[in-house]
Amino acid sequence: MLSIQSHVSLKPYNTFGIAARARYWVAIESEEDLQTLLQLTEFLDVPKLILGGGSNVLLTRDVDGLVVKINIQGIEVVREDELHVYVRAGAGVHWHQLVQHCVGQNLAGLENLSLIPGTVGAAPMQNIGAYGVEIEQVFDQLEAIHMTTGERRTFRHADCRFGYRESVFKHELKGQYIITSVTFRLDKQPTFHTSYGAIRETLAEMGVSDDQLSIQAISEAVIRIRRSKLPDPAEIGNAGSFFKNPEIPKSQFDQLQEQFPTMPGYPVGPDRVKVPAGWLIEQAGWKGKRVGNTGVHSKQALVLVNHGDATGEEVRALATRVQESVEARFGVRLMPEVNFV
Ligand SMILES: Cc1cc2nc3c(=O)[nH]c(=O)nc-3n(C[C@H](O)[C@H](O)[C@H](O)COP(=O)(O)OP(=O)(O)OC[C@H]3O[C@@H](n4cnc5c(N)ncnc54)[C@H](O)[C@@H]3O)c2cc1C
Numbered sequence: 641m642l643s644i645q646s647h648v649s650l651k652p653y654n655t656f657g658i659a660a661r662a663r664y665w666v667a668i669e670s671e672e673d674l675q676t677l678l679q680l681t682e683f684l685d686v687p688k689l690i691l692g693g694g695s696n697v698l699l700t701r702d703v704d705g706l707v708v709k710i711n712i713q714g715i716e717v718v719r720e721d722e723l724h725v726y727v728r729a730g731a732g733v734h735w736h737q738l739v740q741h742c743v744g745q746n747l748a749g750l751e752n753l754s755l756i757p758g759t760v761g762a763a764p765m766q767n768i769g770a771y772g773v774e775i776e777q778v779f780d781q782l783e784a785i786h787m788t789t790g791e792r793r794t795f796r797h798a799d800c801r802f803g804y805r806e807s808v809f810k811h812e813l814k815g816q817y818i819i820t821s822v823t824f825r826l827d828k829q830p831t832f833h834t835s836y837g838a839i840r841e842t843l844a845e846m847g848v849s850d851d852q853l854s855i856q857a858i859s860e861a862v863i864r865i866r867r868s869k870l871p872d873p874a875e876i877g878n879a880g881s882f883f884k885n886p887e888i889p890k891s892q893f894d895q896l897q898e899q900f901p902t903m904p905g906y907p908v909g910p911d912r913v914k915v916p917a918g919w920l921i922e923q924a925g926w927k928g929k930r931v932g933n934t935g936v937h938s939k940q941a942l943v944l945v946n947h948g949d950a951t952g953e954e955v956r957a958l959a960t961r962v963q964e965s966v967e968a969r970f971g972v973r974l975m976p977e978v979n980f981v
């Protein structure tokens with residue numbers, strides 16, 4: 641039974657803790673709920689905003705439409721072959737709950753993505769990634785429902801057009817499909833990814849030697865690193881990395897490095913280099929700065945925070961100032977990773 645509520649505060653439903661309001665709000669527990677909702681004549685023309693955990697959105701205004709909160713649960717093995725186990729999870733499952741489930745079953749592939757907030761259904765939207773792994777590496781397929789026709793469609797890997805924090809759902813198909821479940825292809829025999837960030841040092845601190853390496857140990861190491869450097873949204877509102885790491889032509893990178901010899905960069909293909917946005921923001925003098933109710937986090941300059949009662953517009957204004965000062969200093973335009981509503 642659907643219970644559509646009116647004039648609902650969205651503060652508990654976004655990790656920035658922005659107190660925007662929704663004209664209408666409904667929680668969806670199953671695909672049947674969704675089909676029922678899409679057939680309600682009085683809501684046919686009402687604009688809909690899909691929300692999972694609200695950990696990658698900035699609400700810059702009240703939502704004059706219907707917020708559809710996806711709570712579809714369930715984790716199940718759908719098939720298995722010699723090398724892989726295919727696990728399907730409902731779009732509303734907490735991402736970290738799925739990671740813990742798979743790590744607990746000795747199914748490899750998600751361990752580097754431990755503790756990323758949000759839901760399974762939102763994970764393909766921006767091809768979530770961390771510590772050297774992106775979900776496209778373990779993605780098998782997803783099921784989605786068309787927002788207006790209610791048609792059910794399966795998207796395979798190539799259909800999703802994954803890129804760095806990108807997919808077709810942020811571009812050509814933006815706002816058109818509601819993802820209801822995602823299936824992952826997990827490995828029976830793990831391949832360990834330990835070269836990224838502080839994973840190796842943390843494993844050493846944990847006393848894990850190479851012959852003791854396991855997906856459980858990697859998951860634990862990633863959790864420790866994330867807890868030590870990322871702000872917990874329960875304590876201070878934020879949406880993780882606010883900007884994407886810019887990719888610039890190698891020629892531009894070489895010129896910049898002459899001017900700023902400590903500038904880090906990672907080759908992506910022969911002609912392009914990815915520069916850590918956090919470094920650019922820190923060098924532009926923003927790390928730990930506070931502007932009214934908003935600020936730049938003191939440990940991780942890539943994270944913008946809500947110190948209290950910030951509005952989405954205030955956070956947007958800070959983001960614009962950060963963008964402008966980075967561009968003025970380095971000639972590099974930062975693009976938001978967060979979805980503006
Ligand atoms: C502290 C912190 C750390 C983070 N670290 C990382 C990180 O390491 N790597 C990373 O990639 N991200 C990271 N993020 C960002 C965020 O956790 C991910 O993008 C996550 O996948 C968002 O999930 P969500 O359910 O909260 O999505 P939401 O914020 O609810 O939604 C995000 C977008 O997806 C759409 N959407 C959500 N669910 C569905 C659905 N079922 N069907 C269709 N559209 C949908 C929404 O309309 C919106 O446009 C971090 C965020 C925080 C707060």
